[in-house]
Amino acid sequence: MTEKQTIKSTIQADTWNRKNVVSVSQFTESAIDALFELTDRLKAMGRFQLRQWNPLSGYVLSNLFFEASTRSRISFASAFQYLGGSVDNTVGVVFSSISKGESLSDTIRVVQGYVDVIVLRHFAVGSARIAADNSTTPIINAGDGIGEHPTQALLDLYTIYNETKRLSDLTIAVVGDLQHGRTVHSLVHLMRLYTNIHIVAIAPNDLQLPADSVHTLQVSGIRVTQTDDFKVGIATADVIYMTRLQRERFQSESDYEQFEQLYILNRALTESVCKPDVVIMHPLPRTSEINPDVDALKQAAYFRQTDNGLYVRMALFLLVLLSPSELRNHLNTV
Ligand code: CP
Numbered sequence: 001m002t003e004k005q006t007i008k009s010t011i012q013a014d015t016w017n018r019k020n021v022v023s024v025s026q027f028t029e030s031a032i033d034a035l036f037e038l039t040d041r042l043k044a045m046g047r048f049q050l051r052q053w054n055p056l057s058g059y060v061l062s063n064l065f066f067e068a069s070t071r072s073r074i075s076f077a078s079a080f081q082y083l084g085g086s087v088d089n090t091v092g093v094v095f096s097s098i099s100k101g102e103s104l105s106d107t108i109r110v111v112q113g114y115v116d117v118i119v120l121r122h123f124a125v126g127s128a129r130i131a132a133d134n135s136t137t138p139i140i141n142a143g144d145g146i147g148e149h150p151t152q153a154l155l156d157l158y159t160i161y162n163e164t165k166r167l168s169d170l171t172i173a174v175v176g177d178l179q180h181g182r183t184v185h186s187l188v189h190l191m192r193l194y195t196n197i198h199i200v201a202i203a204p205n206d207l208q209l210p211a212d213s214v215h216t217l218q219v220s221g222i223r224v225t226q227t228d229d230f231k232v233g234i235a236t237a238d239v240i241y242m243t244r245l246q247r248e249r250f251q252s253e254s255d256y257e258q259f260e261q262l263y264i265l266n267r268a269l270t271e272s273v274c275k276p277d278v279v280i281m282h283p284l285p286r287t288s289e290i291n292p293d294v295d296a297l298k299q300a301a302y303f304r305q306t307d308n309g310l311y312v313r314m315a316l317f318l319l320v321l322l323s324p325s326e327l328r329n330h331l332n333t334v
Contacts, residue, residue: 015028015030015031015034016031016034016035016316016319016320017319017320017322017323017324018138018320019138019320020128020132020135020138020139020140020141021138021139021140021141021150021151021316021320022128022129022132022139022141022148022150023128023129023141023148023150023186024148024150024153024186024187024189024190025189027150027154027190027193028193029193029194032154032157032193034319035154035312035315035316035319036158036161036312036315038315038318038319039158039308039311039312039314039315041331042311042314042315043308043311045334047082049334050082050083050314051082053083053084053330053333053334054083054084055083055084055318055322055327055330056080056083056084056085056317056318056321056322057084057085058084058085059080059083059084059085059086059116059117059321060085060086060087060088060114060115060116061076061077061080061085061086061087061088061115061116061117061118061119061317062088062090062111062114062115062117062118062119063076063077063087063088063089063090063119064090064096064107064111064118064119064120064121064122065089065090065091065092065119065120065121065142066090066092066093066096066098066120066121066122066123067121067122067123067143069121069142069143070285071283071284071285071306071309072119072121072142072143072149072151072152072309073089073091073121073142075306075309075310075313076119076140076142076313077089078310079310079311079313079314079317080317082310082314083314083317083318085116085317088114088115104122104124104127104130104131105130105131105133105134108120108130108131108134108135108139109134109135111137112134112135112136112137115137116137116138116321117137117138117139117140117317117320117321118131118135118137118138118139118140119140119142120139120140120141120142120144121142121143121144122143122144122145123145124144124145125144125145125146125147126144126147127144127145128141128144128147128148129144138320138321140316140320143182144182145182146179146180146181146182146185146246146249147182147185148182148185148186149182149183149185149186149283150186150190151309151312151313151316152182152183152186152187152283152309153183153186153187153189153190154190154312154316155305155308155309155312155313156183156187156190156241156281156283156305157187157190158308158312159279159281159301159304159305159308160172160239160279160281162304162308163239163279163301163304164238164239164279167193167194168194168195168196168197169195169196170191170194170196170197170198170238170239171198171200171236171237171238171239172187172188172191172197172198172199172200172237172238172239172240172241173200173202173233173234173237173239173240173241174187174188174199174200174201174202174209174241174243175202175203175230175233175234175240175241175242175243175263175265175289176202176203176207176242176243176244176245176262176263176289177203177207177243177244177245177246177249177259178201178203178207178208178209178243179203179206179207179208179209179210180207180246180249181243181246183243183283184209184241184243185209185210185213187241188209188213188217188222189213189216189217191217191222192216192217192220192221192222195221197222197223198222198223198224198225199217199222199223199224199225200225200227200233200234200236200237201214201224201225201226201227202227202228202229202230202233202234202263203226203228204228204259204262205228206259207245207259208226209224209226214226230262230263231269231273234265234269234273234274234278235273235274235275236275237274237275237278238275238277238278238279239278239279239281240265240274240278240279240280240281241281241282241283242263242265242280242281242282242286242289242290243282243283243289244285244286244287244289245259245260245262245287245289247287260288261288263289264288264289264290264291265280265289265290265291265294266290266291266293266294267291267293267294267297270294270297270299274299277299278299279299279301280294280297280299280300280301280302281301281302281305282302282305283305284302284305284306286302290302318330
């Protein structure tokens, strides 16, 4: 595909325009293709050229983060600012009027009147849906409890494509706390759009993928293997997606401690057990599940994954906030 054709297909993809981004179930393959084409273009421009472009000059983002975050909050904010927009950050319930008893829906009804887009991280499953139902300003879900993290899944998928050059015919081992891990929930469901996918879910029984998720995947034609055997599970994987135990989601510290340090990927294991071209990913933050001696291996993609997040989120803002003709005009100036 030539560069001109690439730009054309991106600006024809108006499926994102003014839409909320709440769940991966709303995405189509063609919408994702358009997002990734635009992401490639932004990445090729690089930060120096991007900061002189200003396509979102005058736009305002409200970053509402009611749960802890480093990557999502900062990459959403940086992406918006590199595109020329301004960001207002609310970090923690204590610094919002939710601490005075205001409901999420009232908060959103107010904030939507001040800004052009709202990124929301919240501790409750379904909070992004509630926000979207109370807003005419687009809502982007940056994680709703143990529910979903759809933009993480988009950047994960973009990374898988960049590293393997394909999105079909893949064995993906997801490892760790699959019960509580919203990034895993979103990623495995997003893979339903692609063919010949085998998900190997590696976790102790109590932390396995929810049964309804497994059923949904299987009905969609995805092969799912569930195991607690780490070595066997990762041996055939094209992609290993490690996750941490979600300490903050366990009922008690003793519930958490029984699983701590269950699966640890290190350099020796990678080199002795895994395919030589395996792609090792992690949504981060990590705790002990990937030994730092893996970081220098070419298979370690997790910091390339975080870098990709900046550009995927830039592309998302452009597609959500600009009409196809506005985006076309801006792209024609660079
Ligand atoms: N991957 C991710 O969501 O990281 P943060 O919690 O730091 O945003």
